[in-house]
Amino acid sequence: MQKPPTPVNEAQRLQALRSYDILDTPPERDFDDLVAIAAAVCDAPIALVSLIDEQRQWFKARTGLAARQTPRELAFCAHAILRPDQTLVVPDARDDARFAGNPLVLDDPNIRFYAGAPLVTPEGHALGTLCVIDTKPRDLADKQHQALTALSRQASRAMELRRVSRALARQLQESEWYEHRLLQYQSELEASNAALEASNADLAALTRTDPLTGLPNRRAFALALEQAVARSHAAAPLQVAVLDIDHFKTINDVHGHAEGDRVLLAVADALRLYAPGPGSVARYGGEEFLLLFEAPQPQAQLQCEFVREAIANLPLGLPLTVSIGLAAYRTGEEPAATFARADQALYAAKRGGRNRVVLAESE
Template identity: 55%
Template sequence: MIKPALPANEAERLAALQRYRILDTPREQEFEDLVTIARTICGTSMGAVTLIDSERQWFKSLQGLEGEQTPRDEAFCAHAILQPTHLTVVEDACQDERFRGNPSVTADPFIRFYAGAPLLSSDGYALGTLCVFDSNPGQLALGQAEALWALSRQVGLMLEMRGLRRRIDLHQGEHDWYEARLAEYYAQLEQQNVELSEQTRTDPLTGLPNRRALSAALAEAIERGADRPPAVAIVDIDHFKQVNDIHGHDEGDRVLVELAGVLRAHFAGRGMAARYGGEEFVILMPDTPLAQAELQCQYLREAVAHLPMGLPVTISIGLAVQHAGESAQETLRRADAALYQAKAQGRDRVVVAG
């Protein structure tokens, strides 16, 4: 283990941290929410908002384990603040000389993966980080890294707003000026929330909507489709595990991206194609009769089978039309049961749920 060095501007950095008067304050839901979003986007079991004091790392928010603070010499984030303009990513702490002997790595919580985005003060000092970490090695996709940076900027704005609120209480006579500043910060937060909402509804690998976006769209389609209910198809890549095992995960990712492109081309403007998880995709076809939906699925199956991928790729599809009074989950379960029938019958086919 290598103890973190002190930043060259340590005295000024600590002075900036003290100005925010946030150390040892109670937990606040706004910070907890941002950590929850960061963990969800990055797929980790733990996350935190940390602030690096002179001798300690203090947690404004901590999820996935218990604690209020740790020694600064053992803090991953004390290394991260040394590069204020860079995201620090440790894919496997056991392979990193800075952390392999760290007590948090060799003992509970056995941290292996870490990613931290520095929290910058208004005058550019790194106060701490918004970080995510896990007991398994990992990586960050480009979209996940960008989202973590966006969230860290939002934490910085939250710190600024706390300071502004405190100064408003002390200087009521200048409240008009401060309210204008608060409005500016809230406008920035609202814009970032719009961007973050989009990111949390998009699969970072394929660029398709994810399970969360699909659930919202399916609920809306059911509500609007009283006279002509929507059709739902679950698409699964046949023998996808063999693709990963034989050709590697990079090739597996290429197959997923290529299939996403075909789905986007076939259903743009006529519904929604979403990545449901792993090698499964879901197609939502609002206001589509069963016969037409089945024909579209057959076209899709043939298009995938003829993709110039350099290796054979086929798909199996389970199709269901929403029944009156049926919930979205019940419709998906019937489509999933039809998908299993397609697999049992030899794959590379479309099966319609009864």
């Protein structure tokens, strides 16, 4: 058995694959129909829509096979994507040096015959194949070969249509949201001077509010810290915590940005429950949040631990943890300096293994 070589354009190919946001998604009828037709036309017991990522071969659609994925190094399709312009046909895998010792040949599903037509993007990147498999040596008739190639083109078009449709849906949703907001402001501006003042107040609030979670943003949090400093005496303790969702990029890459937004909203809701008071929780940016405690550091640290455990127990259907850095405000320093020390403690929490609270070093 020979391990499949890596395509020369692997980085661009993987980037193109991720742009389709299709890996680990539920079955879809368009792709299920294509494998059913391929199996029937080629008289094969197994047919697959297979996608090759860094480490595995994942099946978007399958018939005749229970597995959802296999290691990439065992995948026939990992060889097929090396030639995007050709259908790879293996009449007898046991007579082919690339596959003779492959466990998928020697054991279940006992592959002997394979034919895979690459799924190619408009830019020419082969993302996987539409393939058929049999447990006995054989070949494809010319018409079967042509049909399999045609069906792979249909599968490629279905992927492209799916990508474009999802992108358009997101743009339409955003457009409708902005249009709704604009109409709302126009109505307020046309009402009266009182409505004008209310609209201006709303606009000011928007500059201090995160549009996704509805939490105050970093600017509003800095103002809340300044106000807390102004109303407290010099010895009053103030603590700032920076919270970061662990492996958030992986959530977006694997589950999609819509799922990432759902996680951000759930974390924001949890933080509201544990917020010490109005304006004391904010979205810092990306997957980071801020907490302000007008309390001694041990009490703030305990509250951060409660937050960390509460988020780890959110019923989201996927593992979720956060890392937190906590720093005490020093009399006379700028808020940015407090943020920076809390941020350094956060990175220490990341380096220490994540899912923990770390205190900033004291001078």
